[in-house]
Amino acid sequence: MMTQPPAHELIQKRVSCRSYTGETLEHGLREAMDTVVSTEGPGLFGSNLRFKLATAAPNDTDSLKGLGTYGFIKGASAFIIGAVAPSEKNLEDYGYAMEKIILHATGLGLGTCWLGGSFDRSRFAQKINCKPDERVPAVAALGHKADKRRLFDKTVRLIARSTKRKAFQELFFDRDFGRPLAPDQCGPFALPLDMVRLGPSASNKQPWRIIRDADPNVFHLFLERTKNYYENNRRMFGLMDIQRIDMGIAMCHFDMACKDADIPGAWKIDPPTGLNLPRRASYVSTWGAA
Numbered sequence: 001m002m003t004q005p006p007a008h009e010l011i012q013k014r015v016s017c018r019s020y021t022g023e024t025l026e027h028g029l030r031e032a033m034d035t036v037v038s039t040e041g042p043g044l045f046g047s048n049l050r051f052k053l054a055t056a057a058p059n060d061t062d063s064l065k066g067l068g069t070y071g072f073i074k075g076a077s078a079f080i081i082g083a084v085a086p087s088e089k090n091l092e093d094y095g096y097a098m099e100k101i102i103l104h105a106t107g108l109g110l111g112t113c114w115l116g117g118s119f120d121r122s123r124f125a126q127k128i129n130c131k132p133d134e135r136v137p138a139v140a141a142l143g144h145k146a147d148k149r150r151l152f153d154k155t156v157r158l159i160a161r162s163t164k165r166k167a168f169q170e171l172f173f174d175r176d177f178g179r180p181l182a183p184d185q186c187g188p189f190a191l192p193l194d195m196v197r198l199g200p201s202a203s204n205k206q207p208w209r210i211i212r213d214a215d216p217n218v219f220h221l222f223l224e225r226t227k228n229y230y231e232n233n234r235r236m237f238g239l240m241d242i243q244r245i246d247m248g249i250a251m252c253h254f255d256m257a258c259k260d261a262d263i264p265g266a267w268k269i270d271p272p273t274g275l276n277l278p279r280r281a282s283y284v285s286t287w288g289a290a
């Protein structure tokens, strides 16, 4: 398998691509992606998940419009589709694994775009032979990037404010919420934290928050939900709780950046006590010595 650039380069290179050339993937690229996709699973927290690379059929992109996705895709030659069984951290696991695949595709020079939708009874679910107890919470478009972005693509990026990310100090805190952490206070963790900050998220809401513990090698991840986002998406489109997928993406970026920097540690469940949680914030996971 081709060696991949370091995670921080891939993370900074990846952007959502909504305009593709329509060309099918060359044999070598297809094989490389097939290998990566088929080796993912089980999830970080043990969820039962699996992925498949499916060639795009003529009506696939049109069918996306009825499934609650936004920012319509043009010319994708394939889709990465996953299915996950129910478990407590299944959506976080799904986000982690799919993002790893997406970053690999980025390293191969391909364009990708996360698509959150109600795929369970769609042609995408059929392509992966989704079993009755499985769900398809999101898929990713894949293909060769078109040279020029369509006006529509640019408009979607503008509406989602895709190039904008919240400041470091709005997302990361020292020992409790309300005590902003600056990059120069984080030692070797400044880069992994920044990689969380640059991650993709549904509608670019950036709901991840991280508290550094009194032990400076321990970090607690929280989901600060966007008001009514899940409720409205579920009611209108039957979407799953896709901000939990954003949490998996954050864990993936943090992990990959730490691995590249030889910082030992892993994600686990070890909730801190006595914090002043904002109203819509809930605990997700803790990174620390394995």
Ligand SMILES: Cc1cc2nc3c(=O)[nH]c(=O)nc-3n(C[C@H](O)[C@H](O)[C@H](O)COP(=O)(O)O)c2cc1C
Pocket (backbone or CB within 6 Å): 014, 015, 016, 017, 018, 068, 069, 070, 071, 072, 113, 114, 115, 116, 117, 138, 156, 160, 161, 162, 163, 199, 200, 201, 202, 203, 204, 242, 245, 246, 249
């Ligand atoms: C879980 C999830 C679901 C998403 N769903 C869609 C979608 O349905 N349509 C779309 O065009 N982009 C979708 N995106 C892409 C985001 O809009 C995009 O990541 C964000 O605006 C940041 O832009 P960037 O990816 O170019 O950095 C999704 C991203 C995530 C993580």
